[in-house]
Amino acid sequence: MDLLAIREAIRKLARLDYGRLYQADFLLTWDHSLDELRAVLQVADILKGFRQNGLSPRVFDSGLGVTLFRDHSTRTRFSYAKAANLLGLMVQDLDEGKSQIAHGETARETAAMISFMTESIGIRDDMYIGRGHAYMLEAAQALTAALRDGVLDQRPSLVNLQCDLDHPTQSMADLAHLIHYFGGLDHLKGKKLAMSWAYSPSYGKPLSVPQGVVGLMTRLGMDVVLAHPKGYEIMPEVEELARKNAGRSGGAFSVTHDMDEAFDNADVVYPKSWAPFAAMEQRTLLYDQGEADGIKALEKDLLARNADYNAWECTEKRMALTRDGRALYLHCLPADISNVSCVRGEVAASVFDRCRTPLYLQAGYKPYIIAAMIFLARMDRPADMLMELLDRRTPRLG
């Protein structure tokens, strides 16, 4: 992307209707219009263009980007740090012990305390069904109240770095990858995407990745097939949403319990383990009740149940079923690779090995997606600001 292309991309951005992103939170892709999502993708591309041309899109002279991780993370933590740094924010982590999942008064107070001089707050809270998104809403309300009451001079914007419902920075990075791979958003129409459960020798992986993918890709006219063994359902409201999306976008959404059927003629495959929704709900309940024995029993049961489906692997044979035998393989990483990271996992080593480079490219979009979300939430006139930054030609180095 040369400087002329960046200029053209900014002009294209200016024609979109995305003003509602200003001073808003980014919690779920389905909270946002297609134009708003397009704006995020467009700004991500522009920021990447700046960097590729050695120019700096730094807009903040000072200010904080706060992260609040209620689950372990390396990739997303680093992606957020890079996004914040690219724009000029210093990252400050808030360490909350998992055990101290404090809501109510404390959530309100914490939100206010970390928000003086803070531009952006990235939250990951994906462990408990019915809790993560609820916590983010609670924090959002606390911030709005603090601004209204004059406690804050400005209200930082939230970015959902994974909750129980959605993982928007992941699904948007996935989408950026698809757009670049297929040559444009319009080229996704009619393409078949298989979002498939895959076996892993672990339990309790969040549902937000498959939910995020089916909740987003069905809006782009894609033919989305969700495949999983019986009992591994995702949340019914997200399935319902995907179905409606497909109806509106001219795409399709279907569910199958046959991995081969999902892979058949697929343009894109996303084989990935997740936990059954109902079991995760039960687990949350057991945690609430402090039932340590119950949790252990449930986890043992989940592992045993998983093992029944260890044939759900993305093998060379299955890849051969896809469009011309060459579907694009997606994963949010890290993947459980058979004979590499485990005896039997989500994907055969030879498939993973062949697909490594595009996979890493996929991951590389995330920092820019996050930076775009922060940029659009904080800048009054994003397109004008980007044009100014371009004209300024500040080198990133030197």
Place this chain on the structure above:
Amino acid sequence: MDLLAIREAIRKLARLDYGRLYQADFLLTWDHSLDELRAVLQVADILKGFRQNGLSPRVFDSGLGVTLFRDHSTRTRFSYAKAANLLGLMVQDLDEGKSQIAHGETARETAAMISFMTESIGIRDDMYIGRGHAYMLEAAQALTAALRDGVLDQRPSLVNLQCDLDHPTQSMADLAHLIHYFGGLDHLKGKKLAMSWAYSPSYGKPLSVPQGVVGLMTRLGMDVVLAHPKGYEIMPEVEELARKNAGRSGGAFSVTHDMDEAFDNADVVYPKSWAPFAAMEQRTLLYDQGEADGIKALEKDLLARNADYNAWECTEKRMALTRDGRALYLHCLPADISNVSCVRGEVAASVFDRCRTPLYLQAGYKPYIIAAMIFLARMDRPADMLMELLDRRTPRLG
């Protein structure tokens, strides 16, 4: 505060006598003259003014702000990070296990090692009576020696982020809040402030908050009443200091064992739990001797003793005793709120709820107070520099 008001505030600052703050440490408010304290408050206001007008007061192109927390902290840690970032410093935390409280040679070496290229060091060491302030003095001497010996090109300045004697960033933020609430430092004269012990179902809370408050507010002509059950005395030297301060400032200082008496006609109430001084001294001794059993027994005893005084709660009934029933309620947060964070605590839920907004405003002054302390310790001619920054009009964003 508009730009004209900022300019006027800088002119007012220039008339104060505060040169001794330059290249000095800020350890105890009572180490400093009233003019020096006024300068900190003034610079805090000016920095806040910059930010409210979207201007950057960033003075450092690079440099480190180091934190050394020997006790858990979220609020103060974030306040320090914000202050450092506002001025352009990167924060680097020094993680010292609590168990490795290393003094002597090690303190000397650590001080030198973390100080190359460092502008400011913020230390919290509030756990052990007789140790925190001593440690800071030790660090200060090590830095002075390292500068004298040519080891350091410059000597970073220390900021006390809470020790066993004082919590100056807290008490100065409290004071900033009082000044803004009552319309000026001069309006504090004669106002009655009740610094009262309050019940909490925990033990061992530092004494530095009440000590910091009575040690500072008595200098401003306030009528300070310290209230606590018998046996919950603060350090005698701080009581003595408060008494002398009051004598000089035309204020008053008294001690009562009756919470109602303290609240009677008070303009400001500060109900807050703390540990008895004598018990904390004993605890330090037991830690020194590694007497794990003795510590457990002492803690059990302290909790039981606390329970005898669970009527020491800031209730609606008590608030009604205050001036027009509407005293300003202060707390350093987090508060133990009855029926919210515990069954019975320092304050009734309805009182806290009503006072939340001013409380959060109180907390919001701390980052600016810390930034002012750093600014005044590092800038050769602070008023001139602020005027230059104002004329420069660097936007914080854009």
Place this chain on the structure above:
Amino acid sequence: MDLLAIREAIRKLARLDYGRLYQADFLLTWDHSLDELRAVLQVADILKGFRQNGLSPRVFDSGLGVTLFRDHSTRTRFSYAKAANLLGLMVQDLDEGKSQIAHGETARETAAMISFMTESIGIRDDMYIGRGHAYMLEAAQALTAALRDGVLDQRPSLVNLQCDLDHPTQSMADLAHLIHYFGGLDHLKGKKLAMSWAYSPSYGKPLSVPQGVVGLMTRLGMDVVLAHPKGYEIMPEVEELARKNAGRSGGAFSVTHDMDEAFDNADVVYPKSWAPFAAMEQRTLLYDQGEADGIKALEKDLLARNADYNAWECTEKRMALTRDGRALYLHCLPADISNVSCVRGEVAASVFDRCRTPLYLQAGYKPYIIAAMIFLARMDRPADMLMELLDRRTPRLG
């Protein structure tokens, strides 16, 4: 160093042949030519000169410096943070549990994931013989592959912050200290340096400090004597390298088992504990096999063996044997000081006390050495860039 001297130093830098440092990793001093090492020392001096004159050598507008510490560190962690900050990079730590020493696929993936928008990666991996350097090579190859495959827009450069073979940021800081102490690199020729084992009541200290010192100082025409009790050999390949170096440089390298002999007429002494190479190899094997009992037994055995040699202490009597009784005492810190940090240790308290100031000066070079390594790896035309920075005269403060 005034501005004229800085200008002259930059001109001197321009005459060296060090282009191979550009976009390269700094893993072992013996990977690099003498001119390349001279360039690092020269840039370190120039950067220090900038700072002493209140000028900023910041070249990055944004970008990350990532640290990956697989062993505890305070000094080196801070040195890296200061170096990164001086140049304008934000530090992001990658926390990898020691237990999760993950190689293979994971090393490859981790390297790519942390490298988007990253300029420099500092790695410490010194715990296991045969592993640390191997891990760094693995990471280096992964980065090269990621760049080649288009995953990365740029490849960050690695800095070895201590591995099993070498500790180049330490030995180069030591060398900078020697150069300043003796008045120039040329003055080191013929000077006798005693790299001696010393007793410590701990086991398992890395071999990379003595190895780094003998591997580097023998290249400068020094007369390097390695002294240790029998059984405390360093890695044979490094001894071999030191011998060859000495042959080429006109210096000398010898091994003795007599501490007094090493100290006799020495200009520089470096008494420091380390673990026997063979025992460390065995320990790595036991870790591989998960032999917890074997590890415990080995450690007990090592401590007992150490105790046999507790006369290997840097005493006043031994210091009296050195050139005019006034050899320069070096240590990488922290030292085990007899009667201070332990009953009996590496050095007598009176010796350490007398030598403290030069020791701290020695430590003060490390941040600049690291900054020079990063600078030379990332800047296309380092000398031109430094001259531009000098002409720009950006104040670090103001």
